[in-house]
Amino acid sequence: MSVPILKQGDVLIASIQSALTDRDLLQLKDELAEKVGRLRSRGVVIDVTALDVMDSFATRTIRSIAAATRLRGAETVVVGIQPEVAIALVELGLTLDGIATALDLEEGLDVLVEVMEARRRDR
Amino acid sequence: MCWSRSWRRAAVIDERRVPIDRDVDIVTARQLGRELAAEAGFTGSDLTLIATAISEVARNIVVYAERGEIRLGRTDRNGREGIEVVAADEGPGIPDIQQAMQDGFSTGRSLGLGLPGARRLMDEFEIVSEVGKGTVVTMRKWRP
């Protein structure tokens, strides 16, 4: 099951619809890296609302998506982490340090604007 | 008195087996585990913790042993209900379990968080491994 990636202005929105296999996750990572480069996107929102499990592999892949897109000049925000999933992640010691998070897509886009502005100021 | 044997082998009912040899089987195993845990009376974040632990041990099979199986079942001890997850493979085995159980250790492509992570998510965790023969991980979680 591949993840649809929508382009909205200079932001890419990856909206995960159902449980993903490891291969799906890796494919998402490649596609996002490619699209960010080709479309010169400034931000990426990954919507994980539909994920009922985020294990160490999924979390590691999301971290590497954030790292890869940052290298190409885009910021990543993860939105929609469910309360139960958040508890499991913390128990696992996986706290996504350094990656912005938000409650939902709308909030994520707000956060992205803030993060992109902060980055611009830092430069 | 045959204590240790009766202790280690809690009666498991409703056992379901999921063969594991590709990444999609990891998803199947954890979804089935979540269903079974719900049937056993688990609720809320416990369901997610159980499903996540299954995901970790199932991936361990795919990454290190290529194939194996996950056995899921409801169990009962002293009238307390729980779920038992067994991840068995005939892969290369783990030479140093102590080391593998430390956070951050890795011999493959994983973060190495699989086993210690799964242990933190469950109530009981048991691992038996023999180099060249395989690994069996048994985990249990009891209903609060």
Add this chain to the structure above:
Amino acid sequence: MADQATDAEAPFGPAGLFGPADLERRLRSGGVGPEDRAGIGEIKDEVLKHLDEHVAAFFEHLASFPEAQALLRRPDLMEEARRLERDHLVAMASGTYDRDYVEQRFRLGRLYNRAQLDVALFMGAFHAQMSSIGRRIMQRYAKDAVGGFARFSAFKKIAFVDLGIVVDAMMTEREGTIRRQQQAILELSTPALQVRERLLILPIIGLLDTFRAKQLTDGLLKAIRAHRAKVVVMDLTGVSTVDSKVANHLIQTVAAARLMGATVIVTGLSSDVAQSLVTLGVDLSRLNTIGDLQGGIEEAERILGPASPRIERRPAVG
């Protein structure tokens, strides 16, 4: 090379009350020796011969007490209780006292708890049952009263060990019930208050133990989702002590809230509590702490910005 780590020595039973060594200890404390086991072996058939009579003695004793009616009037519970009592006498007379034996006693303890049978009444019925057994044994050993008494004493030693297990199981069960009731009360007593859009205040009052801290996490994360909260002010002014375990739990809660996209501000942590936590090695820098509730709300307002309609923030669809 085989390497293994097992939990074979782990405790079992309600709340991990019993361990393998514990049953041995209980048998030793009860003074059960090899000669007792031999003595029980000799009266086994005698006990089994009048099994129904002994089981009946237990329930006959209960019959005269109104508080036992909750059990006696439930055919399903009674059927199970009769069966368990029967199985139990068989196991007692058979002389194998292992894990299965203990587990059987747990089931009985749980059942009686469910039927709200109190411990004193249970002990009375148990005594009536022992008397019934004692009478039969003394009849059988009418010509050897000393021998009969010795054998019955052996049986009674097991009975007392047994009584200890059932009573402990009943008490532990009851504590579990109380804990569940406390949980319900606590859930009601820690409300998340919405002050303005996207801002929640969580005043915590009273004793904060590990159990309640877990409740708090679940409740807070759900409230964040339900209210679409962006900032939560967790006020600990009403909490007098926080141990390192609870403090670490709070740190985890804050981390989980962040994963959901919310910022948690902790207020009202007294300097005494803060000092003792630092001494215990808790890393308070991982908590966003602000002196008092007022300061916390101000900080939250600053994060949230003006409550007026927000500026156009969405990039144009391209």
